[in-house]
Amino acid sequence: MTIVYSVILMSVLGLSFGIFLAFSAKKFEVKEDPRVKMIVEILPGANCGACGYAGCEAYARAIVANKAKPTLCLPGKASGVSKKIKEILENSGKS
Ligand code: SF4
Incomplete structure (x- = not known):
């Protein structure tokens, strides 16, 4: 059962960080001429x-x-x- 919880936890963390990075990349995007x-x-x-x-x-x-x-x-x-x-x-x- 510990392995299942670990996999779920890592998946949630990975998804959360992915969403955070995607949001940050869009929010702090540097527009160039x-x-x-x-x-x-x-x-x-x-x-x-x-x-x-x-x-x-x-x-x-x-x-x-x-x-x-x-x-x-x-x-x-x-x-x-x-x-x-x-x-x-x-x-x-x-x-
Ligand atoms: S002189 Fe021309 S080729 Fe050399 S660095 Fe400047 S822009 Fe580039």
């Missing part, structure tokens, strides 16, 4: 730091926050990354 993801997708992804930021995603966040110019990515210069970033910012209407 969708432009960050769009900009990250067009950056080279080398994470070289030549732009002065820790990586491509940090640079994208700085651009969206108006803390960095869109022309700082040296590896992406040849492929016209800065022009594409400007288009994203202009099309969003928040530049």
